[in-house]
Amino acid sequence: MSEFEEIRPYYDTEVDQAIKEIIHHPMLKAMMNYTFPDKPDEYWMDLMVHCHSIRDFQINFIYPGIKKVLEISSSGLSTSGFEKLEKNTAYLFISNHRDIILDTSLLNAALYEHGLKMTTSAIGDNLVRKPFLRHLSRLTRNFTIKRGLPARELLESSKTVSAYIRYSLLRENRSVWIAQREGRTKDGNDVTHKGVLKMISMAGDSGEHFLDYFKRLNVVPVSISYEYDPTDVLKMPELLAKARQETYVKGENEDFHTLLNGIMGQKGNIHIHIGDPLNPAITKIGETHSGSVKQMQALADLIDRQIILGYELWPTKYIAADLLTGKETHGHYYSLEQKEKFMRRFEKIVDQKNPLAKESFLAMYANPVFNKERILKEINTQQ
Template identity: 80%
Template sequence: MSPFEDIRPYYDTEVNQAIKEIIDHPMLKAMMNFTFPDLEDRYWKDLMLHCHSIRDFQINFIYPGVKKVLEKSSEGLTTSGFEKLEQDTSYLFISNHRDIILDTSLLNACLYENGLFMTTSAIGDNLVQKTFLKHLSRLTRNFTIKRGLPARELLESSKLVSAYIRHSLLRENRSVWIAQREGRTKDGNDMTHKGVLKMISMASDQGEHFLDYFMRLNVVPISISYEYDPTDVLKMPELLAKANQETYIKAENEDFRTLLSGIIGQKRRIHIHVGDVLNDEIDQIKRTVSGNVKQMQALADLIDFQIISGYKLWPTKYIACDLLTGTDQYASWYTAEEKALFEARFRRGVDQNNPLAVKSFLSMYANPVINQKQVLENIKSA
């Protein structure tokens, strides 16, 4: 039995049986009716029951679903940097994370369209508590990261996840997607948590320098930018609790509600940028920075730089920046119509009499502008 039994996606030999277990589930019917609105159920059911691999399931059912989501809830997806990737090479994609499902789904759609293998992707077990979602997650090549464990169990779980990431990248030659931090970024500050990097490094060989190990993994930062965050208002209670230094407790089914809102809510334009393969930069860190703690911080800073500088700054980000500061500093980056549209959304979704709510909402959109400006200033002063 595989040591990864509790966290791994399905093997291709298990796919057909898993499909049979969910084929009559009402959520699958809803997904397929959305994806194939002009087809009778018996058509997609028959096609699905003849599916025997994850790749077939993704190409024939998930990919058309993603295209339909883009058609219905966005004004299109643009990309940059995919030409840097080679077809027969596996990569560790470390990404900013804004949407529960779409971040990885859109990346995989782009990889498929560019003739590249789709990833195996990390997902928190809090998102797959329901049996149907667990099946669907494993059918789309997700591996599970367990949340909320006691310290000892967390260490063992981290070792297992790290070993699985290594197995996928170095044994199966399969790229891996993982967020730069646990959970989605809600305040617009896309910062890499060193804990994620330490977890990944656990699977390095005994005596191997962790930076040499990261070079073997071919780290590539990914920046995904949504013009509108369809879950922006839903993030407000947690942001306000954090601002008030209060513990935030999620409501029942909150993750599932956020998941659905992210998929069907309006996003307008979306951009995915593929950063550089960081091997040369990591090698430079090893040669010029002393001490493991400083080297790990330098690696996190490097990933942050790539993600922040690769982030597409849509007009909504500049509008929020000007509203936050009460200036028109970035007025040349947006139109009066774009500003009116954003302000209408902002005033409809946020209590204008709550200064903390106003600041939290605007900062969510404005922080990418502020952070990218800081990155560019640091380059000039270096």
């Protein structure tokens, strides 16, 4: 695994030393006091020094932490589709992406509760540059993707990441989570970037068709939906810059603030849906589309369709759609009380004198509604 040294999570044999590196860090103390509010520090510290594997660390510390996050800052997590997964099979989970930490943490909590293996997950190296966060990331079985590289270095880095994904899935029989695009979706449009698929395909055998390689990886789309995006207000500056066709430059520690807001901010209801394993549909792509460009686009479209159809449309989404269009087309999906609650949040965090800000915020919530309705209309037309 020497080729993966710069990006891989810790081995179990490295867990003891990694814990020694962080056990007295004030951020870990804050995390554990949040997770175990009624326990003295000696409780979790003793438990941690007897932790000797990544699985131990995840089950004893991360899983209780996620349960506490759900208890304090959400109305609960619901799931669907997990019965489609087989216990001893590794899957490539390609997911929409809303929150830096929670998306993968919640998926792994759900996998654990369903008796399934937890994933190794992709994370941008821009999020783990602080030594403590780097240790924590590797202790929770994340592998890093380097951001902002020159073209030649980006190609080599992509090859390494692709090879690691293959190694995890086909050699370790360990599922992998990766977002359908680089970075979190901020405008509510869940679109798979073909660049991500091309990167994954780099590790296929020489002469192997990329569709056949993807079938070996057992691709499964995942949809995660939050009733309230806990980082919606933090996404506004980038959305406004995009709307004005300006280049957005992140502020210092912006990613870290977003990470904390995602964990602590109110989320309402949350749902994770596991889509259908794609192998039969991938076979059909090979039969009905000619040329690698069209086939890659068809694969991206297939993933998009499953993610959008699996996305839970909470009342907040329908409310935003109606506010954006000025109609009450979806009024039967929400109550007056739910609308008033959404309006209070909307008016509190968005400058009501700025039409562009209002439109961008509402579109963030409404686009999943419009996208699902578009796809359902296409399906009905084809039938």
